[in-house]
Amino acid sequence: MKQKEKGLNTICTHEGALEDKEFKGSVSPLYMGTSYAFEDVDLKRYPRYFNTPNQEGLSRKIAALEHAESALIFGSGMAAISTSLLAFLRAGDHVVLQNMLYGGTHNLVSEQFEKYGISYSFTTGLEPSDFEAKIKPNTRVIYIETPSNPLLTITDLSAISDICRRHGIVSMIDNTFASPVNQNPIDHGIDVVIHSATKYMGGHSDICAGAVASTKENMERIFQLARGLGGSLSDYTVWLLERSMKTMGIRVKAQNANAQRMAEALMQHPEVEAVYYPGLPSHPGHALAKKQMKGFGGMLSFELKEGLDASSFQKSLKIIKPSMSLAGVESTILSPALTSHSLLSAEERAAFGIKDGLIRFSLGIEEIEDLIADMDQALTKTKKEAVSTAHS
Numbered sequence: 001m002k003q004k005e006k007g008l009n010t011i012c013t014h015e016g017a018l019e020d021k022e023f024k025g026s027v028s029p030l031y032m033g034t035s036y037a038f039e040d041v042d043l044k045r046y047p048r049y050f051n052t053p054n055q056e057g058l059s060r061k062i063a064a065l066e067h068a069e070s071a072l073i074f075g076s077g078m079a080a081i082s083t084s085l086l087a088f089l090r091a092g093d094h095v096v097l098q099n100m101l102y103g104g105t106h107n108l109v110s111e112q113f114e115k116y117g118i119s120y121s122f123t124t125g126l127e128p129s130d131f132e133a134k135i136k137p138n139t140r141v142i143y144i145e146t147p148s149n150p151l152l153t154i155t156d157l158s159a160i161s162d163i164c165r166r167h168g169i170v171s172m173i174d175n176t177f178a179s180p181v182n183q184n185p186i187d188h189g190i191d192v193v194i195h196s197a198t199k200y201m202g203g204h205s206d207i208c209a210g211a212v213a214s215t216k217e218n219m220e221r222i223f224q225l226a227r228g229l230g231g232s233l234s235d236y237t238v239w240l241l242e243r244s245m246k247t248m249g250i251r252v253k254a255q256n257a258n259a260q261r262m263a264e265a266l267m268q269h270p271e272v273e274a275v276y277y278p279g280l281p282s283h284p285g286h287a288l289a290k291k292q293m294k295g296f297g298g299m300l301s302f303e304l305k306e307g308l309d310a311s312s313f314q315k316s317l318k319i320i321k322p323s324m325s326l327a328g329v330e331s332t333i334l335s336p337a338l339t340s341h342s343l344l345s346a347e348e349r350a351a352f353g354i355k356d357g358l359i360r361f362s363l364g365i366e367e368i369e370d371l372i373a374d375m376d377q378a379l380t381k382t383k384k385e386a387v388s389t390a391h392s
């Protein structure tokens, strides 16, 4: 009988754990050393070579979670993203990316790539044909993000992977919003899977880290650049991240359930204009999300009714906190127009589909009744303020 692959929570809890041979403790020992005996060239251990015991252990867990042969852990999501892109792109190459992208990635490409002689095209549409139309003879990479930030649009993983295979192009995904709990892109043919581990992997808003998972061959190529760029993660943080990831499965499933309930409640709310959540049958990407995701995720966004002020809405919330980041066990919201997209003009934002009343919502693990009540009181208060301003 073929051994069955271990299930999600078993991998989260045990995979890659280091054995405490000396004291038989049940937790991985932490090896902070930067100096190891020189055995032979392949075995030389050093934090920036991504091969200390704790780094190797946690990499095995992440590879198992993403159904990948191999993985590396980085000092941030952006270190993982920049290293992966640059490992596959050289002067004269071209990359196709979706326009609806994490802001840091968008900036990296549009502000830095030209000086390395790398050209790029952004697609506004998310149909596979929109990506294929941008391919040139020198295109080496297609880079996607699904579900996307902040409107939770869905891109078709297997269609993108088919296009890439036909054209001999490497496919890369930022899988941060889904987490490995909800989506395993490698099962759909995607080559390189990237995470900001600062988000669901860490899950407690206290760790900054990144991760990449792929085949041994691709990871060797990424490693060759990674050790030169030097974006490794401290072993202490690696150890903390291992602890956090033991509960990732149960955290994310609770966040999925809360997001679904919240999306349904907001759909019914008179002060809400629109709700964007892939778990809603009305979402344009719902059928696709159902096909390629195992859960719809803990992120949603919604639009306040015309005339309601996003800023005073944020101030009225009592449990849910305004915050730049996401994916922690605590619920947080963000107004893209006031924060991440504030440097764009209203017209530019509109081109992205981001209205001034749009709110991005990262669901935590609190009791959903408390969160719905908090939303309701804040929406009602904001509505009253809008009415009294209009009458004064």
Ligand SMILES: *Cc1c(COP(=O)(O)O)cnc(C)c1O
Pocket: 076, 077, 078, 079, 102, 104, 149, 174, 176, 177, 196, 197, 198, 199, 208, 209, 210
């Ligand atoms: C936060 C985030 C990143 C960047 O990760 P850092 O850990 O902040 O460097 C990249 N992609 C997505 C989707 C993110 O949410």
